[in-house]
Amino acid sequence: MTAMLALATLLCAAEPPRAQVTALTEIQGGFQGLVRDGGGFSLVVGDQRVPVQEVVRAVLAPPAAGPVSRPAVIAIFPDRGELAGDIKDAAEERLTIANPILGDVRLPLDDLLALVFPRAFPTLAASEEFRVQARTPPAADMLYTTEGGTVEGIVQSMSTDAITVQSAGLGTTAFPIAGIRGLALAQIDAYRAPAALRIGAVLRDGSTLWGALAGGDASKLKVEAACGAFDIPFAAVAELLVAGGRWTMVADLAPEAVEERSYLGDKAWSFRRDANVMGGPLKARGVRYHRGLGVHSYSKLSYRLDRKYARFEALAAVDDCAVDENLDTRFGNVVFRVAVDGRERFASGEVSWNDAPRPVIVDTTNAAVLVLEVDWGAGFHVRDRADWLEARLLAAPR
Numbered sequence: 001m002t003a004m005l006a007l008a009t010l011l012c013a014a015e016p017p018r019a020q021v022t023a024l025t026e027i028q029g030g031f032q033g034l035v036r037d038g039g040g041f042s043l044v045v046g047d048q049r050v051p052v053q054e055v056v057r058a059v060l061a062p063p064a065a066g067p068v069s070r071p072a073v074i075a076i077f078p079d080r081g082e083l084a085g086d087i088k089d090a091a092e093e094r095l096t097i098a099n100p101i102l103g104d105v106r107l108p109l110d111d112l113l114a115l116v117f118p119r120a121f122p123t124l125a126a127s128e129e130f131r132v133q134a135r136t137p138p139a140a141d142m143l144y145t146t147e148g149g150t151v152e153g154i155v156q157s158m159s160t161d162a163i164t165v166q167s168a169g170l171g172t173t174a175f176p177i178a179g180i181r182g183l184a185l186a187q188i189d190a191y192r193a194p195a196a197l198r199i200g201a202v203l204r205d206g207s208t209l210w211g212a213l214a215g216g217d218a219s220k221l222k223v224e225a226a227c228g229a230f231d232i233p234f235a236a237v238a239e240l241l242v243a244g245g246r247w248t249m250v251a252d253l254a255p256e257a258v259e260e261r262s263y264l265g266d267k268a269w270s271f272r273r274d275a276n277v278m279g280g281p282l283k284a285r286g287v288r289y290h291r292g293l294g295v296h297s298y299s300k301l302s303y304r305l306d307r308k309y310a311r312f313e314a315l316a317a318v319d320d321c322a323v324d325e326n327l328d329t330r331f332g333n334v335v336f337r338v339a340v341d342g343r344e345r346f347a348s349g350e351v352s353w354n355d356a357p358r359p360v361i362v363d364t365t366n367a368a369v370l371v372l373e374v375d376w377g378a379g380f381h382v383r384d385r386a387d388w389l390e391a392r393l394l395a396a397p398r
Contacts, residue, residue, distance in 0.1 A: 333377030
């Protein structure tokens with residue numbers, strides 16, 4: 001009921017939200033909605049029209065000022081979408097989630113990547129970290145209990161009260177949902193970045209719905225997602241993300257070469273896609289980012305461009321998970337560098353967890369190889385949890 005009242009208040013707001021749009025340029029102004037523009041769609045911001053295919057991110061609402069309430073369940077999809085709400089119904093191999101914005105959504109279990117039960121975690125941060133880690137599917141279905149244990153097997157069915165799993169050690173067992181933190185489901189096919197234009201609507205309740213953009217106007221947009229077609233009021237949208245347009249997210253590319261090591265040479269932290277290097281959400285100076293690369297010093301990622309891109313852009317930052325309890329900026333201190341075809345094109349100088357993200361814009365016209373390097377700063381490799389936020393490549397003109 002509280003969520004519905006909050007949504008009603010948003011929908012009755014008289015003033016249009018002030019949008020901050022990252023596209024070919026940075027644009028700010030009153031958000032006027034979506035319009036058809038030639039063969040596609042454009043966002044209307046102030047007196048400007050921004051073609052959707054040029055957009056990286058459009059922020060329509062500031063982060064919540066107070067504590068974020070935890071939904072009963074979050075369903076995670078292979079396309080990286082997430083749906084938060086309550087389990088309204090479940091039978092055999094499908095469930096229905098009641099979402100305060102989208103209503104009742106029916107979901108076959110075969111269409112899901114994972115289920116997360118945020119209230120079963122000791123902290124909100126712990127549940128967010130699990131949500132990110134659950135995007136990497138296991139080899140077999142995996143159930144995680146509130147006691148810290150795991151059960152590997154095959155999910156047989158689900159009800160509003162329990163999940164039944166067939167495992168080699170326990171046979172067919174029904175586990176009460178009250179004792180479950182999460183369920184990760186094995187996938188036959190690996191996730192592939194979309195080739196066609198798709199939009200991601202990040203809702204104010206924490207859900208993210210990815211799908212084809214089918215229409216819209218001043219008050220809402222229509223998204224055709226794998227789980228159905230939805231009319232989403234802009235008043236309920238916190239951010240809009242775009243994939244498959246003129247920008248390619250670097251996190252969707254496989255590096256040609258990876259070099260990772262610590263200052264002492266005894267440990268290396270592997271880079272992560274769309275997560276910080278510790279497995280949690282990307283966050284810098286309190287702002288959440290949904291896409292990018294999380295790395296740890298020393299890190300050197302090389303990407304083959306094959307002269308297909310005109311520009312590389314990102315925000316270089318030390319992730320908030322590196323904040324030093326003693327407020328010592330020697331730790332969580334790195335240097336970002338970008339090289340194109342063996343020539344250094346960007347160097348940040350030392351960046352600590354206390355610094356704002358540094359904008360990175362590098363010309364990659366006719367470039368063959370892009371190298372993203374994060375080096376040690378004043379505190380050697382200690383807490384050097386760095387992010388290439390929204391790292392992306394602009395397609396070269398044809």
